[in-house]
Amino acid sequence: MNKHITTYGIIGNPLKHTLSPVMHNTAFKKLNVDALYKPFPLQDDELDGFFEDLKKEDSPIFGLNVTVPYKEKVLKYMDSLTPLVEKLKAVNTIVINKKRKLTGYNTDAPGFLTHLTELGFDLSDKRIVILGAGGSARAILTTLCLIPERPQSIKIYNRTSSRLDHMLNEIREYVDVSIVEPAMSVDDLDIELADLLINTTSIGLNEEDPCLVDEELLHSNLLVYDLIYNPAKTTLLKMAEERGARIANGLGMLYYQGVLALQHWAEDVEISDQIKNDMRQALEKAAYV
Numbered sequence: 001m002n003k004h005i006t007t008y009g010i011i012g013n014p015l016k017h018t019l020s021p022v023m024h025n026t027a028f029k030k031l032n033v034d035a036l037y038k039p040f041p042l043q044d045d046e047l048d049g050f051f052e053d054l055k056k057e058d059s060p061i062f063g064l065n066v067t068v069p070y071k072e073k074v075l076k077y078m079d080s081l082t083p084l085v086e087k088l089k090a091v092n093t094i095v096i097n098k099k100r101k102l103t104g105y106n107t108d109a110p111g112f113l114t115h116l117t118e119l120g121f122d123l124s125d126k127r128i129v130i131l132g133a134g135g136s137a138r139a140i141l142t143t144l145c146l147i148p149e150r151p152q153s154i155k156i157y158n159r160t161s162s163r164l165d166h167m168l169n170e171i172r173e174y175v176d177v178s179i180v181e182p183a184m185s186v187d188d189l190d191i192e193l194a195d196l197l198i199n200t201t202s203i204g205l206n207e208e209d210p211c212l213v214d215e216e217l218l219h220s221n222l223l224v225y226d227l228i229y230n231p232a233k234t235t236l237l238k239m240a241e242e243r244g245a246r247i248a249n250g251l252g253m254l255y256y257q258g259v260l261a262l263q264h265w266a267e268d269v270e271i272s273d274q275i276k277n278d279m280r281q282a283l284e285k286a287a288y289v
């Protein structure tokens with residue numbers, strides 16, 4: 001590793017298809033800073049050593065993103081956490097200061113919310129349906145319960161109901177979950193009455209994956225948001241579009257979590273709209289062209 005170039009990167013496994021390097025290296029180039037963003041694919045048993053090295057004075061690394069499967073596992077290496085991370089129990093961005101102290105942030109759910117704002121979707125009083133109870137569902141659900149624009153209701157379904165119960169029990173220790181109602185089946189989600197349907201499951205990653213909900217229930221007053229961005233249109237999004245619903249994939253969320261992460265690393269630097277646009281174009285090109 002070049003000890004002199006200020007280094008940022010992403011840890012996770014696998015990292016073969018990560019789009020974060022292209023987005024952040026575009027920003028560094030446009031900002032004219034001598035910095036490099038690279039993937040660090042790590043095995044579980046390499047985490048301790050990696051974080052030990054990170055604490056050393058001569059480490060060139062000043063910021064990291066964290067992805068699957070380490071968002072929860074890295075908590076123990078942090079010197080401080082933001083109040084949001086204390087509730088989410090997941091870190092996707094790490095800032096390392098000059099004294100080599102590590103602060104854990106989460107920009108995933110804020111990135112999702114920023115994309116919704118861009119789409120002109122106001123969450124106040126809305127009826128929301130969530131599919132899934134994995135890491136991203138937890139971040140989004142917790143955040144939706146915390147925002148001042150309080151949704152009217154959140155119905156949530158997961159294939160493995162025990163995982164959903166466990167997640168809700170943990171979240172309710174920190175957050176008021178009175179608007180949340182777990183559903184025993186997809187049919188109990190009242191999709192026909194909902195304003196926003198969020199897919200946080202990995203169903204849709206393969207083109208031949210089914211649509212998890214009855215397509216007849218999708219309607220023109222609904223925004224269907226799929227966290228998956230590759231393929232650009234999952235079966236769910238295709239069906240929703242056919243039924244006249246508005247659709248969005250998760251590339252916007254990925255983009256905004258990246259912009260927010262960069263802003264944490266470059267606290268004193270103004271990231272202009274032009275640079276943000278360049279980051280987005282580089283991301284879209286890498287994802288779809």
Ligand SMILES: NC(=O)c1ccc[n+]([C@@H]2O[C@H](COP(=O)([O-])OP(=O)(O)OC[C@H]3O[C@@H](n4cnc5c(N)ncnc54)[C@H](OP(=O)(O)O)[C@@H]3O)[C@@H](O)[C@H]2O)c1
Nearest residue numbers: 132133134135136137159160163200201202227250253254
């Ligand atoms: N756009 C972005 O920036 C962004 C950010 C984070 C994640 N994502 C995407 O979001 C998706 C989920 O990520 P995650 O980190 O939350 O994953 P995760 O923690 O592994 O959770 C996976 C979820 O998918 C469900 N699932 C898996 N196979 C299923 C099946 N055959 N039928 C029904 N449900 C199934 C799981 O249900 P069980 O509990 O029953 O297994 C669980 O709810 C991934 O596709 C990921 O790429 C996108």
